Amino acid sequence: MAVVETDRTGQVFIVRMNRPERLNALNTEMRQMLAEAWTEFRHSKELEVAIFTGIGRGFCAGEDMKESLVAGRPGGTRPSLADPFMDGTLEKPVIAAINGFAMGGGFMLVERSDLRVAVPEALFEVSEAKRWLLGGYNHGHLANLPYPIAMEMALGFRFTAERFYGLGFLNRLVEPDQLMPSAVAMGEHLLTLPPAARVNTVHMMRQMRPAPSAAQQRLAALLHEHGAKSDLIESRAAFAEMRPPRFKGWDDPEDRYRLPALDALSG
Numbered sequence: 102m103a104v105v106e107t108d109r110t111g112q113v114f115i116v117r118m119n120r121p122e123r124l125n126a127l128n129t130e131m132r133q134m135l136a137e138a139w140t141e142f143r144h145s146k147e148l149e150v151a152i153f154t155g156i157g158r159g160f161c162a163g164e165d166m167k168e169s170l171v172a173g174r175p176g177g178t179r180p181s182l183a184d185p186f187m188d189g190t191l192e193k194p195v196i197a198a199i200n201g202f203a204m205g206g207g208f209m210l211v212e213r214s215d216l217r218v219a220v221p222e223a224l225f226e227v228s229e230a231k232r233w234l235l236g237g238y239n240h241g242h243l244a245n246l247p248y249p250i251a252m253e254m255a256l257g258f259r260f261t262a263e264r265f266y267g268l269g270f271l272n273r274l275v276e277p278d279q280l281m282p283s284a285v286a287m288g289e290h291l292l293t294l295p296p297a298a299r300v301n302t303v304h305m306m307r308q309m310r311p312a313p314s315a316a317q318q319r320l321a322a323l324l325h326e327h328g329a330k331s332d333l334i335e336s337r338a339a340f341a342e343m344r345p346p347r348f349k350g351w352d353d354p355e356d357r358y359r360l361p362a363l364d365a366l367s368g
Contacts, residue, residue: 153198154200154281165177195215245269329348332348
């Protein structure tokens with residue numbers, strides 16, 4: 102059974118992640134098959150709108166931590182071909198139909214979608230603060246959320262679907278039996294628009310999304326290196342072994358007070 106299943110309904114392309122026993126965690130095979138599916142969608146002359154969903158209790162639990170531990174490195178293996186959904190080259194709208202947990206890398210898949218429908222039971226978490234040396238500083242900014250909400254996201258707190266709907270992060274909140282029908286209805290609406298209006302509007306809206314400045318991104322790159330690298334694997338080992346993590350923090354404790362300064366990176 103394929104870990105990514107695709108289907109076509111007229112001009113609508115449906116992509117389903119299919120590792121329900123692992124809450125659709127992103128292993129090497131799934132990343133590869135998603136890249137292939139999105140490449141097919143991008144180059145198709147018939148397909149215009151995609152619906153992205155998961156099978157089982159999870160939309161996507163993010164990085165497959167067990168695979169990372171076996172490989173001895175965090176983050177998973179990138180696919181052998183570019184993924185147009187992830188690299189921003191996909192100029193077609195994607196509707197996320199969020200059937201359950203969307204955590205870490207799974208949250209980032211939701212974030213990259215253009216329209217979002219979720220079930221009330223769905224849970225969301227930006228997990229970088231738990232797995233890396235820098236939390237998800239950019240996600241609340243991208244979503245145009247107020248500073249304290251963006252800070253809460255960045256520090257790895259969980260959000261219910263109801264709360265995200267109230268904050269404007271989700272377009273629809275529907276019962277499970279209405280998830281796919283609601284997503285399909287949104288897709289059918291898009292297909293009633295003049296093709297150029299749909300394409301041009303999606304392109305323009307994406308250009309208007311907020312983004313960290315170049316200096317802020319340089320600072321983030323430095324902060325991703327600011328701490329004990331052993332904590333990256335420790336966080337994953339603790340998760341896999343279902344125990345509290347034993348973090349080191351910094352190889353040199355004085356590094357705690359040597360944070361790189363944004364002012365030095367501006368200009």
